[in-house]
Amino acid sequence: xxxxxxxxxxxxxxxxxxxxxxxxxxxxxxxxxxxxxxxxxxxxxxxxxxxxxxxxxxxxxxxxxxxxxxxxxxxxxxxxxxxxxxxxxxxxxxxxxxxxxxxxxxxxxxxxxxxxxxxxxxxxxxxxxxxxxxxxxxxxxxxxxxxxxxxxxxxxxxxxxxxxxxxxxxxxxxxxxxxxxxxxxxxxxxxxxxxxxxxxxxxxxxxxxxxxxxxxxxxxxxxxxxxxxxxxxxxxxxxxxxxxxxxxxxxxxxxxxxxxxxxx
Amino acid sequence: xxxxxxxxxxxxxxxxxxxxxxxxxxxxxxxxxxxxxxxxxxxxxxxxxxxxxxxxxxxxxxxxxxxxxxxxxxxxxxxxxxxxxxxxxxxxxxxxxxxxxxxxxxxxxxxxxxxxxxxxxxxxxxxxxxxxxxxxxxxxxxxxxxxxxxxxxxxxxxxxxxxxxxxxxxxxxxxxxxxxxxxxxxxxxxxxxxxxxxxxxxxxxxxxxxxxxxxxxxxxxxxxxxxxxxxxxxxxxxxxxxxxxxxxxxxxxxxxxxxxxxxx
Numbered sequence: 310x311x312x313x314x315x316x317x318x319x320x321x322x323x324x325x326x327x328x329x330x331x332x333x334x335x336x337x338x339x340x341x342x343x344x345x346x347x348x349x350x351x352x353x354x355x356x357x358x359x360x361x362x363x364x365x366x367x368x369x370x371x372x373x374x375x376x377x378x379x380x381x382x383x384x385x386x387x388x389x390x391x392x393x394x395x396x397x398x399x400x401x402x403x404x405x406x407x408x409x410x411x412x413x414x415x416x417x418x419x420x421x422x423x424x425x426x427x428x429x430x431x432x433x434x435x436x437x438x439x440x441x442x443x444x445x446x447x448x449x450x451x452x453x454x455x456x457x458x459x460x461x462x463x464x465x466x467x468x469x470x471x472x473x474x475x476x477x478x479x480x481x482x483x484x485x486x487x488x489x490x491x492x493x494x495x496x497x498x499x500x501x502x503x504x505x506x507x508x509x510x511x512x513x514x515x516x517x518x519x520x521x522x523x524x525x526x527x528x529x530x531x532x533x534x535x536x537x538x539x540x541x542x543x544x545x546x547x548x549x550x551x552x553x554x555x556x557x558x559x560x561x562x563x564x565x566x567x568x569x570x571x572x573x
Numbered sequence: 574x575x576x577x578x579x580x581x582x583x584x585x586x587x588x589x590x591x592x593x594x595x596x597x598x599x600x601x602x603x604x605x606x607x608x609x610x611x612x613x614x615x616x617x618x619x620x621x622x623x624x625x626x627x628x629x630x631x632x633x634x635x636x637x638x639x640x641x642x643x644x645x646x647x648x649x650x651x652x653x654x655x656x657x658x659x660x661x662x663x664x665x666x667x668x669x670x671x672x673x674x675x676x677x678x679x680x681x682x683x684x685x686x687x688x689x690x691x692x693x694x695x696x697x698x699x700x701x702x703x704x705x706x707x708x709x710x711x712x713x714x715x716x717x718x719x720x721x722x723x724x725x726x727x728x729x730x731x732x733x734x735x736x737x738x739x740x741x742x743x744x745x746x747x748x749x750x751x752x753x754x755x756x757x758x759x760x761x762x763x764x765x766x767x768x769x770x771x772x773x774x775x776x777x778x779x780x781x782x783x784x785x786x787x788x789x790x791x792x793x794x795x796x797x798x799x800x801x802x803x804x805x806x807x808x809x810x811x812x813x814x815x816x817x818x819x820x821x822x823x824x825x826x827x828x829x830x831x832x833x834x835x836x837x
Contacts, residue, residue, distance in 0.1 A: 531679030
């Protein structure tokens with residue numbers, strides 16, 4: 310048993326229909342769940358966190374706690390642990406995914422979050438908070454360029470979703486090339502690019518469903534018949550033959566284990 | 574149940590006492606185990622593989638099969654799968670860890686290797702074959718310099734050992750700074766630097782024992798009280814306060830789960 314993930318491509322609607330943020334709350338199965346916002350990815354946690362605080366309240370959360378994490382020296386006497394124990398929904402804000410992992414990684418707070426996830430909470434993350442969900446995450450790379458090996462930077466993620474590499478603001482920031490290259494680094498992993506105001510809901514590290522305004526791009530490199538990623542110069546365009554590619558929109562389901570669209 | 578890992582820091586003795594390579598065979602529990610060498614990390618698999626072929630034969634292996642993997646287009650009619658099914662020991666050679674993952678990742682052969690590991694084989698890897706054992710691996714970085722964020726490159730590994738970042742040729746190539754920086758990227762992970770002609774044997778993703786001529790360096794960042802890794806320029810020296818550090822030599826045991834020396 311483990312919780313459900315809601316992984317959001319950034320820039321989700323917070324003013325009109327709020328499709329994704331509503332889903333974050335309703336997936337908890339509670340009419341008025343308690344929410345904890347962890348703003349560790351942002352250098353401006355007050356601003357980002359306070360915005361979500363109001364939105365989740367307006368959408369019916371019973372309580373919304375904003376957890377600011379200014380640095381690794383998290384006070385031991387704060388009430389963060391108690392909040393997490395009570396929350397049915399935890400939300401990771403955007404910002405810098407490297408800040409998120411370098412500040413939260415290995416902390417008592419993070420271990421508790423892992424425990425709460427195993428107990429079945431909803432864990433949602435947007436933008437940086439989305440990228441960090443996997444075992445290895447992309448922290449930088451070129452945009453609007455063909456796949457090259459040189460500019461991609463990866464780093465260990467928070468490890469809530471296995472076997473994937475996630476990218477966000479995907480179509481909007483032209484990140485197709487960098488995700489293709491990243492998947493070529495190790496085609497055991499499925500690349501998932503998530504557009505803005507779009508999210509994937511993932512259950513049991515296997516069942517994925519798309520919600521929101523745009524789409525997701527799934528890159529499967531297990532079928533690759535040619536790859537020269539380990540032989541090229543950093544800024545040389547790669548030769549990669551025989552990817553499998555899927556574009557999925559609102560309502561589509563995918564089986565991450567079988568790497569195929571799920572029909573049920 | 575899963576197999577045992579022997580993760581070697583490179584340049585292991587192949588001529589005199591052969592302590593590590595002997596241990597690789599004897600850990601299988603068989604007097605004369607069958608060995609498969611996977612030379613996917615090397616651009617010169619014949620040379621590297623043939624050397625190990627002879628050494629393992631001299632040390633008593635019943636058979637040694639050298640598996641050359643020139644590219645992703647692995648012939649489906651080869652006998653590699655049958656060899657893997659019979660082997661009690663699989664050995665990953667050195668070379669380039671990015672070649673190893675980009676060529677082997679997502680292939681039928683790799684899925685079979687994962688399956689065989691779950692069934693309890695000995696999986697050994699040296700140098701590049703060592704680095705690739707974890708979920709995220711280091712593929713490049715500066716040497717003999719203080720920790721900086723800029724030059725480290727990481728990428729998704731083969732995922733046989735969780736919760737760690739591995740580095741090899743550790744003392745010999747002055748890689749202390751880069752491993753410190755990599756751990757600071759996400760202190761959930763324990764950094765393990767393995768010296769040349771030295772190895773760790775890991776059972777159940779938890780129990781580690783050191784064998785060989787030199788030592789290992791374990792870097793625990795979970796206690797970090799200050800880290801500026803997400804705020805610095807690429808070539809700026811990091812400020813990282815309150816690491817926990819262990820140096821262990823031949824015979825020492827460590828509990829990866831408790832992050833402490835194991836006394837039993």
